[in-house]
Structures are given as structure tokens and as C-alpha cells.
Amino acid sequence: MIKEVLLKNSQDIKKRVKSLLSGIGEVSKVVLEGQYVVVYTKDPGVFIRRNEVVVELAKTIRKKIIIQAKKPLLDEEEARRKILEIIPSNAEISNMVFKKETGEVYIIAKRTGYVVGKKGANINKILEVTGWRPVIMRAPSIRSTFFETLQSILIDQASTRSKKFRKAAARIYRPSLQISDEITATFLGGAKEVGRSSILIRTGKSSILLDAGIAVGGGDFFPRFDSPDFNLGEIDAIIITHAHLDHSGSVPLLLKHGYDGLIYTTSPTRDLTALLLHDYINVAMRNGIIPFFSKVDVTNFITQVFTLEYGETVDISPDVKLTLYNAGHILGSAMVYLNIDENRHTILYTGDFRYRGSRLLDAAEDSIPRVDTIIMESTYGGEQDVFPPLEEAEERLISIITKTLRDGGKVLIPALSVGRSTEVMLALIDALENKKIPDVPIFIDGMISDSNAIHTAYPVYLSKEIRDKIFEEDANPFLEPHITPVKGPSDREEIVSGGPSIIIA
Ligand SMILES: [Zn+2]
Structure with missing residues (x-):
């Protein structure tokens, strides 16, 4: 039976936030960017001083609320001076970039803790006094041209990213048709083989792609994107567990073929994936092979990623919520937890994981909410695969x-x-x-x-x-x-x- 369910939509969320916050101060506009609710106001200071109300509202609607000035209160020169007064010099700021289109100021510093201040005191003060919204980035302890380029792409593409996030929000909070109650998993790759991991989850309302790898060690190279179950135009979200190309290498191909939705992963996975994709292009060129994607596709990848922290839960489609948990495999690696239709069914997809801590990383998270279905990586899971301590x-x-x-x-x-x-x-x-x-x-x-x-x-x-x-x-x-x-x-x-x-x- 086909039934139309209007669970929640973007207009409802915006109206609710606007009416609740108007009691505190002037609200010019409310915009959804991906999962975040951005509230534009003439006077951000009023909301910062009544922060507890904003926090309470964020909890009730289960979304992050970002307060943003409708127009900067100070010009760039004055704002820069003020910011340098607010942030102590031991933060070691290496760069500050103002983005007029988005009203953001990107602050790159070695010690970001000092930039943020106690409980975010400094960033709140910057917003209140200057009207520019600070976005903090950490300068690595080791200089890397690659990393500097990546950070400048993120800054350059700030307004493109914000447009993509707005478009994605409209899709996430769309009225949707429940065409079936069935939840299915289609293994497009990585089953009975090592490499090209990719699993399609369909819920009757939405389609989610877990990983999109390539087979680096030989065999069929791409996942079975020719499967009758797979339709790129229907994909609501791509989730990448970690940067290794057997889990992420096909993403540029999907972007090249027109995927313009969001890619969810952690910040380190975004950056390491970009690094591995760049390296893939360089190695191919050195060997006289034309790679199946270009650096433009890597830039598109970077701008389409919506980063999450471990444990943060977000809506990614009308009926699916996503949480990432530490997988203990490589930096930023995550296990994917999907909650479909408010606990109707929950899925844990481990990706590559390790329950033994290493020098570099803590062991995978073992405190996970109720799981109905586990999809578990089992490379090195055979009887003979016993490793020494x-x-x-x-x-x-x-x-x-x-x-x-x-x-x-x-x-x-x-x-x-x-x-x-x-x-x-x-x-x-x-x-x-x-x-x-x-x-x-x-x-x-x-x-x-x-x-x-x-x-x-x-x-x-x-x-x-x-x-x-x-x-x-x-x-x-x-x-x-x-x-x-x-x-x-x-x-x-x-x-x-x-x-x-x-x-x-
Ligand atoms: Zn791996």
C-alpha cells in the first residue's frame, strides 16, 4: 500500500525555530544547511548572552543551531584587529581569511584550544563583537603543502559548500512516499572478495550507499553499479567508513556521473581520502595510465563532504539517522550506525575495525545502542588468520x-x-x-x-x-x-x- 507520510519538513523546522527564538531577539532568517539550523540576526550578541535557551532548543529539535550575523558588524581590518585582541598569542595563529559570501572568518592556528577559549568563550566573543562567524582550523605540527592546499580549497569553496548543504537539507526534509516496508541490503562489492566494498541499503523511502571502493589488489575493479537495484539518481547519502581506497576509491566515479548529494564521514577520513586519491592520480600518470578521474573530481569530493564527529547523530534522509563510531582501524575510521524510521530497524556496518588498541589509536567503540543487523568486515577473519600479539x-x-x-x-x-x-x-x-x-x-x-x-x-x-x-x-x-x-x-x-x-x- 502506498501511503504519504509527512514526518517533518524543512518549513516546519524553520517556523518552529523562528517563533521560539523571536522571544529573545530579532530573527531575520532561518536556513537549513545539511543538518544544521543557521539563524540570521541583526544582533548575535543577544543570543550569545542567552545561550542556554539556544542550547535547550537545539536539544529539543535534536539539531545544531548556528547563530550568524545578518551583516558583519565590523569591516575586515577592524575585525582582524579585534580578533587578535581576543585570542591570546600562544594560540599561534598562522592565517586568517574573511569570506564575505558566507560571513565566516577562517582562523588557522597551531593551538586551537586557545582560539576557542573556555567553553567557547573566545569564539562567542568574536561573533558578538565583530559579527563574523569564526571557523577554526588546526595547523598541523608538520608542514605539508598538500594539507595547506586542502585547507585553502575548503576556504575557497565555502559558499559552494554552503549551497550544496542547503540543497541537501531540502532533500533530507522532503515529504516522502513509503513505497514499501521492506529494508534491503544489496552487496555491490566486497562480499566473498577483498576490495571494492560497497553496500546499498534501501528502506522503501530512501537509498543509502555504504562505502564505494575499488579493488586495488586485482579482480573486478568497480562495485556492481550496474546492478538493477542501484540507481545513482535515487541515492540520498554516501557514507565512507575510512580512507583506504578499497572503501572510498569509487566515489570520484559517482561524482563524475552526477552525484551531487552529500558524502558523510569524519574530517580525517575526508583529508586522507583526498590524499590517497591524489596519489592514485600521480601513480597512474607516472605509469602512463589515464586515471578514471581528475583532480577536479577530488576537489568536488572535498566540497561535498559533510563531516561528523564520533557519536554525533544526524538525519540523512526522511527516515534514516546516522551516527559514526570509532572503528580503531586508521585515523578517522568509523563504524556506521543507521537508525531507520525511529527504531523500526537498526543496522551497524563495521567497515574495517579493530578491537585491540594500537600505539596510534584507541580500540573500536564497544558501547553501541541496540543493533538489529550487523554487517561485519571479515577480512583476516578466517580460522588460519591468527596474528601474534x-x-x-x-x-x-x-x-x-x-x-x-x-x-x-x-x-x-x-x-x-x-x-x-x-x-x-x-x-x-x-x-x-x-x-x-x-x-x-x-x-x-x-x-x-x-x-x-x-x-x-x-x-x-x-x-x-x-x-x-x-x-x-x-x-x-x-x-x-x-x-x-x-x-x-x-x-x-x-x-x-x-x-x-x-x-x-
Ligand atoms: Zn582499511
Whole structure:
């Protein structure tokens, strides 16, 4: 039976917010951007001073409310001066960019905690005094041209992103037809094979795509997007669990074929995916192959991502709510939790996950609400796939390295994937500090240095131990003096003809 259900729509939400907040101060306009409710007002200060009312309303409507000045109160020059007065100098601001189109000021700083201030005191003050809405970005402890380019794309494309988010909101809160009560999962790839992970979930009201990978290790390259169940025009949301290309590599193809909805993932996954896609293009070109997407598609990817923090719940279609949980696999990796139709059915899709903490990351989240269906990654899940404990594996690595170096050799450690290379690097730093291996330089080659920079830009996603070290800066393992990034071919020649060393590439 076909029935029309008008659960909620964008007009209702906007009207409700406007009428409730008008009691506090002037509300010029209410706009939905993706999941967020943006309230435009002539006087943002009134709402900041009555913040508890705004917070209460946000809780009742279960949405983030953003207060924004209708027009900036100060011009850029004055605002810049005021902001530098408000933020203490130990925040180490490296750049400040004003975006007239969106009324935002992007503040890039080394120590973002000082920019934000206690309970957001500084950012509230900036909005109240200047009328510009601050967006804070962290400058990584290691310089990376790639990361700087990525941040400038995000800033340059601010108004494009806001337009895309508004369009997406209209789609999320649309009146919808329930064409069936069935919930189905179609495995477009990654089942009975390793690579090209992609699962289509259909609820009768909406279609959600979980991961869109490629098969990096051979076999059929793309997921079965030719399946009769799959219709790109019907996809409400793409969710990416983590950056490895066997889970994310097909996304540019879908963008090229016209997908203009949102891609949900964490900030580190957005950045690491962009890094891996760039690298994919470079490697293909070096081998004389024309890649199936270009850098323009990577830029489109960056602007279409709506980032979520672990544990944050958002509506992604008329009947589906999404929450991401830490998967403990690589930086920013997430398990996907879908709540369909207010608890009618819940699905947990693990993606690649690990329930054993590592040097770099905390173990996957084990406190998850009710789950009706689990879709679980099972690579390395076979009877024969028993790995030694981490300590044992590290000891073996250390003994091989020590023997090789003592014999006058060099150690080359091929660590292909983002994540593993950094784990190996941390293990070696620890071995050096504890004098378990000879005192030799460690070179890192390829994109490991950029990947490391991304790691330092998101310390909250790292294990508690590493996070504490980074915040204290003096003990930041990513700045360890033994670690030297390889800059180019001449560096490589020098390393090859030089003394004993360890190379991670
Ligand atoms: Zn993976």
C-alpha cells in the first residue's frame, strides 16, 4: 500500500525555530544547511548572552543551531584587529581569511584550544563583537603543502559548500512516499572478495550507499553499479567508513556521473581520502595510465563532504539517522550506525575495525545502542588468520632490523597503506628511545609525511597517549629528530650510497 507520510519538513523546522527564538531577539532568517539550523540576526550578541535557551532548543529539535550575523558588524581590518585582541598569542595563529559570501572568518592556528577559549568563550566573543562567524582550523605540527592546499580549497569553496548543504537539507526534509516496508541490503562489492566494498541499503523511502571502493589488489575493479537495484539518481547519502581506497576509491566515479548529494564521514577520513586519491592520480600518470578521474573530481569530493564527529547523530534522509563510531582501524575510521524510521530497524556496518588498541589509536567503540543487523568486515577473519600479539610482532621486527644494521645493511620497510606506516614509525621511535635498535636515521618516503601531517592536525582522533604527547608538543613523536622526510630523487641517491639507515616507504 502506498501511503504519504509527512514526518517533518524543512518549513516546519524553520517556523518552529523562528517563533521560539523571536522571544529573545530579532530573527531575520532561518536556513537549513545539511543538518544544521543557521539563524540570521541583526544582533548575535543577544543570543550569545542567552545561550542556554539556544542550547535547550537545539536539544529539543535534536539539531545544531548556528547563530550568524545578518551583516558583519565590523569591516575586515577592524575585525582582524579585534580578533587578535581576543585570542591570546600562544594560540599561534598562522592565517586568517574573511569570506564575505558566507560571513565566516577562517582562523588557522597551531593551538586551537586557545582560539576557542573556555567553553567557547573566545569564539562567542568574536561573533558578538565583530559579527563574523569564526571557523577554526588546526595547523598541523608538520608542514605539508598538500594539507595547506586542502585547507585553502575548503576556504575557497565555502559558499559552494554552503549551497550544496542547503540543497541537501531540502532533500533530507522532503515529504516522502513509503513505497514499501521492506529494508534491503544489496552487496555491490566486497562480499566473498577483498576490495571494492560497497553496500546499498534501501528502506522503501530512501537509498543509502555504504562505502564505494575499488579493488586495488586485482579482480573486478568497480562495485556492481550496474546492478538493477542501484540507481545513482535515487541515492540520498554516501557514507565512507575510512580512507583506504578499497572503501572510498569509487566515489570520484559517482561524482563524475552526477552525484551531487552529500558524502558523510569524519574530517580525517575526508583529508586522507583526498590524499590517497591524489596519489592514485600521480601513480597512474607516472605509469602512463589515464586515471578514471581528475583532480577536479577530488576537489568536488572535498566540497561535498559533510563531516561528523564520533557519536554525533544526524538525519540523512526522511527516515534514516546516522551516527559514526570509532572503528580503531586508521585515523578517522568509523563504524556506521543507521537508525531507520525511529527504531523500526537498526543496522551497524563495521567497515574495517579493530578491537585491540594500537600505539596510534584507541580500540573500536564497544558501547553501541541496540543493533538489529550487523554487517561485519571479515577480512583476516578466517580460522588460519591468527596474528601474534603486538609486542611479539614488534620484537621480531626489532631483531630483524638490529641484525641487518649490525651487518652494515639498510632496512627498507614497505608500508603501503596510510595508517600502517605511521604505526611502524611510532614503534621504531619507541625502540630508538629505549635503545632497542642502533641509533640510525629513519627516512620516510612517499606520502607518509603528508599523512603524518594530517594525523597531527586531528589529535583528538589519536590514542590518549599520543594525544597527550602532541598537546605537550615537546614530546610530539611526529617531530622526533630521527625522522627525516625524503624530498626527492637526489635525497634517495644519497640515502642509498650513505651509511646504515631505516627507510619506510
Ligand atoms: Zn582499511
